[in-house]
Each structure stands twice: as structure tokens, then as C-alpha cells.
Amino acid sequence: MNREAMTPLIEVVDLKKYYPVRGGIIPHTTGWVRAVDGVSFSVMRAQTLGLVGESGCGKSTIGRQLVGLESPTEGSIFYDGRDLAALQKKPEEMRQIRTKLQMIFQDPYSSLNPRKHIYEILAQPMLYHGISQKDTVRRDIRKLLNMVGLPETVLGRYPHEFSGGQRQRIGIAKALSLNPEFIVCDEPVSALDVSIQAQILNLLKELQKELKLTLLFVGHGLGAVNYVSDRIAVMYLGRIVEYGDARDIFVHPAHPYTQALLDAVPIPDPGEKDKPRRLLEGEIGSNINPPAGCRFHPRCPYALPLCRTQEPQMQKIPSGKTALAAGEHYAACPYCSNIKEKE
Ligand SMILES: Nc1ncnc2c1ncn2[C@@H]1O[C@H](COP(=O)(O)OP(=O)(O)OP(=O)(O)O)[C@@H](O)[C@H]1O
Numbered sequence: 001m002n003r004e005a006m007t008p009l010i011e012v013v014d015l016k017k018y019y020p021v022r023g024g025i026i027p028h029t030t031g032w033v034r035a036v037d038g039v040s041f042s043v044m045r046a047q048t049l050g051l052v053g054e055s056g057c058g059k060s061t062i063g064r065q066l067v068g069l070e071s072p073t074e075g076s077i078f079y080d081g082r083d084l085a086a087l088q089k090k091p092e093e094m095r096q097i098r099t100k101l102q103m104i105f106q107d108p109y110s111s112l113n114p115r116k117h118i119y120e121i122l123a124q125p126m127l128y129h130g131i132s133q134k135d136t137v138r139r140d141i142r143k144l145l146n147m148v149g150l151p152e153t154v155l156g157r158y159p160h161e162f163s164g165g166q167r168q169r170i171g172i173a174k175a176l177s178l179n180p181e182f183i184v185c186d187e188p189v190s191a192l193d194v195s196i197q198a199q200i201l202n203l204l205k206e207l208q209k210e211l212k213l214t215l216l217f218v219g220h221g222l223g224a225v226n227y228v229s230d231r232i233a234v235m236y237l238g239r240i241v242e243y244g245d246a247r248d249i250f251v252h253p254a255h256p257y258t259q260a261l262l263d264a265v266p267i268p269d270p271g272e273k274d275k276p277r278r279l280l281e282g283e284i285g286s287n288i289n290p291p292a293g294c295r296f297h298p299r300c301p302y303a304l305p306l307c308r309t310q311e312p313q314m315q316k317i318p319s320g321k322t323a324l325a326a327g328e329h330y331a332a333c334p335y336c337s338n339i340k341e342k343e
């Protein structure tokens, strides 16, 4: 791997995003939704980081902060070493950087203007940002469509005239149209049926390789996320509980929450159907009043008295336990290694 690939394009340091909760007869702020509550990670250049966790744990909120749709409550985001908050004071530089940070949404319909046909949807931003000129834009759009596997005949049609899979391809073309370096793919296949999911995942994988894109791939389950990711971050209630090399995490999940997520992945091999599975019970807790200590402790089958009071810090999981242990691996559970020994 060359040196450039080993440097992070995106670095997130202690990111927090709190939303006000309004209540009372005279509406006022009665509390805060701690959607993201102190998260740090980096995304290596030309690699994919998978972000996985249950609904409501804060994945999309992280995505929105990374592409500049919202500003963090606290913490920093560095793009290619530049602090995005400091760039707010330099609008022209910020405008250019925004084009480099794009997002693909779960429901592309919501990100495509229903009153515009596909040509307008793709051409307008390209012309506005000077990516293309009037005499070259049609040629550039043709290239884009070719990349995402759509024929040129789609250009005169409106978003509602497409199937979900085709619409997602248009969403991908739109994200690619401004020559981005980094794309947040926010559950891009969750709304599609299984056969189409595989096509879109493969398309994203190919494009990532071909265009050397850096991706944050958000998903609910570890199956699809593992398929496309180099590294994985597992989130629970606004915090990252495990982070590391995708293969390492998939084969040797350390945190009890990751183990349960992995056990929820369907097994295609009928011979393994009787394998004991640790299924999650209860619901993800409140992010207004998160549980004290380890946020996962009310659902953790291994919780000890200490877990109710002490917030666990990320610690390195010893690698090299097996031939597959390839890279860095961290988990926020002081009992991870003991759990493994007990099993
Ligand atoms: N603008 C907002 N105002 C108030 N609360 C918000 C806002 N946006 C998100 N939230 C809350 O922040 C938390 C995290 O939401 P987010 O959409 O990031 O979750 P998610 O992990 O993407 O979930 P899903 O997998 O269902 O998409 C949720 O409790 C949500 O209700």
C-alpha cells in the first residue's frame, strides 16, 4: 500500500451533536438529544469505513456533519488536514470543499427534485460549480451515466418514472457529478430488494476502486457493511464501541454489542443454522438520558456491577491472536478479553 493511502482524508475528533428538546406551555428547551456524543475516528484515503449500529444511534447525524449539512455542537472535523469549522470564515474555499464532500441517501427520491428531469438535475450543479461548460456538459453527463450503468435515454425523464434501483443509480451519478473525494453513503441499499441491493453494492465497490474514492458507508447490519468496508466502526447510542479492520471485527468481534449484531446476520449455510446465537433483547436506550456507565449495560449479558457506573474507554484489542488479525482493533469494553476466555 502506498504512503498516500495510509493517511486519513477525514479525521473526526470528539464530535458531539446535541439537538434541543422543546417543551412546556411557553415552549423552551427542556433537554438535549445527544445524537452523537463524543465520537473520534478517521477515514483513510481511498478506503471505505463502514459505520454500523441500530436505528437512532446517530449514524446519519455523523454523515450530515461530515458533508457540512449541519455544524457540530462540539469537536472537530478535518478534511485533508483542514479544520472545517475554521473554513466557515472563508466562504469561497468552503464552497469548493463542499463539492468534494457528497452524500448518497437511503431514499434518493428525497434528494432528487421531482419537478426537474434528469438532465437538469445533473447539469445544473455541474455548470454552477464550473465542473463542466455549456458545450461539454452533455458529454460529461453521458460519461457519468455510463459509469453508473444507465442509458442516455433517461435524461428526459423525471425521478418518479424510475424503479428504486435506477433512482439510486441516479443518486450516485448526482453525488459523482461534482468530482468528490469523499462520499457518505447513508444506507444506500436499505430501501431496495435483495437482488438490486447486490447490484448497487457492487457498483459502489467498483466506483470506489476506479475513482479512488474515500467512503463512509452507513448501514444497520454488519453483512452489507462488511462486504464493502476496509474498516468498521460500531456505534451504540451516540458513541463508537468498537473500531478496527473489517475482517478482524467480522471474524473476532470483541464488544458484546458487535457480537450480537454479527449473530443477527443471516447464515446461508444450513449446516450452521443450529449454531448458538446471542440475540439482542430490549431496546436501544434514551439518548436524552443515556444510561450511566457503559450505555450498553442494560442489554449486556456480561454486565458486571462496575459497568453501571464506569464509562469504558476505547482500548486496544491484542491483535495477532489468529492469522486473520490484520490491523488495529479497539473496543470500549474492559471485559472483552475476559469474555472471550470464558466462552
Ligand atoms: N434535527 C433533529 N432534531 C432533533 N433530534 C434529532 C434530529 N435529527 C436527529 N435527531 C435524533 O438524533 C438521534 C440519531 O438520529 P440519526 O438519524 O442520526 O440516527 P441513525 O443512526 O441514522 O438511525 P437510522 O438507522 O434509523 O437512520 C435520533 O434519536 C433522532 O431522533
Ligand SMILES: [Mg+2]
Binding pocket: 059, 060, 061, 186
Ligand atoms: Mg440514518
